[in-house]
Amino acid sequence: MKETVDPRYAIAPQIFRALRxxxxxxxxxxxxxxxxxxxxxxxxxxRQPVREAFIKLGEARLVRILPQRGTFVVRISLSDVANARxxxxxxxxxxxxxxxxxxxNDAQARLADLVTAQAAAASAGDHRGFLALDEExxxxxxxxxxxxxxWPIVEDVKAQMDRVRYLSLPEASPMxxxxxQHGAILAAIARRDPDAAAAAMRTHLSEILIALPxxxxxxPDLFDDSDLPAHATLGMAxx
Amino acid sequence: MKETVDPRYAIAPQIFRALRxxxxxxxxxxxxxxxxxxxxxxxxxxRQPVREAFIKLGEARLVRILPQRGTFVVRISLSDVANARxxxxxxxxxxxxxxxxxxxNDAQARLADLVTAQAAAASAGDHRGFLALDEExxxxxxxxxxxxxxWPIVEDVKAQMDRVRYLSLPEASPMxxxxxQHGAILAAIARRDPDAAAAAMRTHLSEILIALPxxxxxxPDLFDDSDLPAHATLGMAxx
DNA sequence: AAAACCATACTACCATACCAGTTATCGGGC
DNA sequence: GCCCGATAACTGGTATGGTAGTATGGTTTT
Numbered sequence: 003m004k005e006t007v008d009p010r011y012a013i014a015p016q017i018f019r020a021l022r023x024x025x026x027x028x029x030x031x032x033x034x035x036x037x038x039x040x041x042x043x044x045x046x047x048x049r050q051p052v053r054e055a056f057i058k059l060g061e062a063r064l065v066r067i068l069p070q071r072g073t074f075v076v077r078i079s080l081s082d083v084a085n086a087r088x089x090x091x092x093x094x095x096x097x098x099x100x101x102x103x104x105x106x107n108d109a110q111a112r113l114a115d116l117v118t119a120q121a122a123a124a125s126a127g128d129h130r131g132f133l134a135l136d137e138e139x140x141x142x143x144x145x146x147x148x149x150x151x152x153w154p155i156v157e158d159v160k161a162q163m164d165r166v167r168y169l170s171l172p173e174a175s176p177m178x179x180x181x182x183q184h185g186a187i188l189a190a191i192a193r194r195d196p197d198a199a200a201a202a203m204r205t206h207l208s209e210i211l212i213a214l215p216x217x218x219x220x221x222p223d224l225f226d227d228s229d230l231p232a233h234a235t236l237g238m239a240x241x
Numbered sequence: 242m243k244e245t246v247d248p249r250y251a252i253a254p255q256i257f258r259a260l261r262x263x264x265x266x267x268x269x270x271x272x273x274x275x276x277x278x279x280x281x282x283x284x285x286x287x288r289q290p291v292r293e294a295f296i297k298l299g300e301a302r303l304v305r306i307l308p309q310r311g312t313f314v315v316r317i318s319l320s321d322v323a324n325a326r327x328x329x330x331x332x333x334x335x336x337x338x339x340x341x342x343x344x345x346n347d348a349q350a351r352l353a354d355l356v357t358a359q360a361a362a363a364s365a366g367d368h369r370g371f372l373a374l375d376e377e378x379x380x381x382x383x384x385x386x387x388x389x390x391x392w393p394i395v396e397d398v399k400a401q402m403d404r405v406r407y408l409s410l411p412e413a414s415p416m417x418x419x420x421x422q423h424g425a426i427l428a429a430i431a432r433r434d435p436d437a438a439a440a441a442m443r444t445h446l447s448e449i450l451i452a453l454p455x456x457x458x459x460x461p462d463l464f465d466d467s468d469l470p471a472h473a474t475l476g477m478a479x480x
Numbered sequence: 481a482a483a484a485c486c487a488t489a490c491t492a493c494c495a496t497a498c499c500a501g502t503t504a505t506c507g508g509g510c
Numbered sequence: 511g512c513c514c515g516a517t518a519a520c521t522g523g524t525a526t527g528g529t530a531g532t533a534t535g536g537t538t539t540t
Contacts, residue, residue, distance in 0.1 A: 012308070012523075038492075048525040053492080057293065063390070069251075070491050070531040085390040088339075089332055096331035151302070151324040155394060252494075277522070287495040292522075309501040309521055 005045045014051035017041070018058045025064050025075055026164045032077035032224050036065060062158055064165075077226040078165055080218060083210075086162035091207045093152055094140065098199040100147040101191045109146035110192060113139060117184045124177040132177055133167070139184055163210055169221065170213045180209065244284045253290035256280070257297045264303050264314055265403045271316035271463050275304060301397055303404075316465040317404055319457060322449075325401035330446045332391055333379065337426060337442040338435040339386040348385035349431060352378060356423045363416040371416055372406070378423055402449055408460065409452045419448065 007016045021041070024030045038049045038056065045052070056073050059065040063082055067073045101109075116139045123131040137160075144153040183206040190198035218225045246255045260280070263269045277288045277295065284291070295312050298304040302321055306312045340348075355378045362370040376399075383392040422445040429437035457464045 014523090035491095037490090039490095042525095049492095050524060050526090054293065054296065056492090067492075068532090069493070071533075072491055081387075082390065085388050088335065088388050089391055089394060092331045092335035093328055096327065096334075100327075148320070149324050149327050151321065151398075152328055155328060155398075159390075159394075248494095274521095276520090278520095288522090289494060289496090295522090306522075307502090308523070310503080311521055 007045050007047060012051075013045075013047050014054035017045060017047070017052055018055035020045075021055055021059060022062070022064060022161055025059070026161055027168045028165065028224075030075050032075050034075040036073045036075065038073070062161055064161060078162075078169075078218075078224055079226040080214070083162050083166060083214065086159035087207065087210065089159050090156055090163070091204060093156055094143075094207060095200045095203050097144055097147050097149060097152060098187060098191070098203040099196040100149070101143060102194045102196040102199050104148065105143075105146045105191050109142070110188065113142055113146070113184075113188055116142060117181060117188065120177070120181050120184065124181060129171055129177075133164075136180065136184075143187075166210055166214060166217060169217055169224070180206070183209070246284050246286060251290075252284075252286050253293035256284060256286070256290055257294035259284075260294055260298060261301070261303060261400055264298070265400055266407045267404065267463075269314050271314050273314040275312045275314065277312070301400055303400060317401075317408075317457075317463055318465040319453070322401050322405060322453065325398035326446065326449065328398050329395055329402070330443060332395055333382075333446060334439045334442050336383050336386050336388065336391060337430070337438040339388070340382060340430045341433045341435040341438050343387065344382075344385045344430050348381070349427065352381055352385070352423075352427055355381060356420060356427065359416070359420050359423065363420060368410055368416075372403075375419065375423075382426075405449055405453060405456060408456055408463070419445070422448070 005020060007013050007020075021030070021036070030036070036056065038052045041055075042049045042052045056065060056067060060067045060073075063079075064076065065073050066076050116135055120132055120135045120139070123135055140156065141153050144150065144156065183202060186202040187199055187206065190196075190202050244259060246252050246259075260269070260275070269275070275295070277291045280294075281288045281291045295304060295306060299306045299312075302318075303315065304312050305315050355374055359371055359374045359378070362374055376396075379395065380392050383389065383395065422441060425441040426438055426445065429435075429441050
């Protein structure tokens with residue numbers, strides 16, 4: 003591994019983002035040991051900022067830090083994914099509802115542009131670009147309701163879900179359906195219908211539940227089988 | 242300041258909790274400069290764990306870290322409080338709804354005990370103990386719906402609101418009303434009425450909005466007047 | 481041969497040292 | 511007296527060293 007950081011900015015957050023990306027994209031597999039020393043050497047920095055990145059990864063439950071033993075990428079936990087989905091749905095449904103009241107025309111136009119760009123990425127078969135635009139759609143929506151602090155929280159929990167998404171990338175991912183869902187959310191916001199916006203967002207964020215059981219069965223080595231699937235209600239909570 | 246830590250456990254989180262508590266309880270006032278070196282000396286540890294605590298406090302937006310300049314307790318930001326309230330309401334309303342489906346009788350009994358204990362604390366005039374029990378009530382509720390990761394998130398954003406609560410402590414705080422609200426939430430859960438539980442939770446978490454404008458006007462030096470009150474809808478978002 | 485033990489090589493954590501950038505102070509010139 | 515510049519005293523960020531604890535593998539003992 004030969005990575006690089008920009009010394010003009012704080013190093014620790016850069017290491018954190020790089021490692022999170024590597025974990026989410028399955029470049030670093032569950033069980034993999036992460037050595038402070040090795041990572042530091044790979045990035046050409048000292049161990050200290052790497053350690054700070056480890057701590058944040060541990061809080062996001064992407065790695066497990068065992069004092070005096072090591073730091074390891076954790077297996078995908080069905081209950082962690084369900085918990086993340088629960089929190090994300092709670093926050094983003096509330097955001098979608100709020101957007102019906104206060105989203106400006108300008109913000110709606112930006113969101114529409116993002117959906118258009120997603121369609122372009124989809125027809126170009128650019129999965130990575132599509133996922134980046136998806137992320138930007140949700141972030142923009144959070145900003146549109148003047149709730150900037152909601153996004154970092156969603157971003158944190160989202161990592162648990164994204165790992166599953168990247169796992170399902172190789173097979174045909176129904177990008178067109180996700181685009182339709184974004185469109186439905188926008189349409190509901192445009193006609194200021196909070197119930198419809200909430201329902202559309204809920205449907206969108208439940209998409210992951212479809213492939214999850216099959217993925218878990220197909221990749222038992224990547225999943226933590228010690229945790230029973232979280233109580234079904236968590237995945238299906240209806241408000 | 243002469244604080245103490247237990248060297249048998251990781252030091253950084255202890256420092257973090259101690260400082261957060263000090264900030265939330267207004268022991269450390271907005272504008273106060275926090276020196277890594279001074280705090281380290283006060284706790285009898287090195288600067289390193291103090292630095293890690295600062296980073297977490299910065300993420301919680303309780304302090305502002307200015308590189309090469311200093312770390313300062315931030316003033317209470319009305320928009321930060323509104324944002325925190327928005328996220329907390331979103332998550333806890335979802336928790337309350339889920340509780341209607343899956344909260345065990347055992348969990349409900351524990352929650353009822355906590356409300357009873359709160360009543361005792363209230364009649365004893367023990368504000369601090371009351372607040373601790375309030376926190377435990379909400380944490381127990383999150384555990385009751387098998388969503389343990391929801392609580393740390395709520396705990397994080399809650400700090401912004403708690404600072405306002407402690408500010409309003411000197412004046413008569415309507416503990417009886419808060420107890421009634423907890424009771425209403427529990428009653429709705431007991432009769433498995435998610436809409437009622439959600440409404441009761443929403444009412445409970447909107448309580449802060451009543452005193453907030455007056456507190457901001459009465460303590461202009463503690464509040465950040467640069468940020469306009471967040472869009473009114475954020476405080477009143479109805480799902 | 482099997483089991484217990486110990487040396488070794490890791491680990492994360494904390495402490496310390498060093499660095500770069502900011503601020504405040506103080507002295508000198510106008 | 512006021513302004514401006516050099517400098518000293520901070521700050522947080524990074525690098526490095528030291529310590530205690532944990533796996534591991536080879537050796538010794540039973």
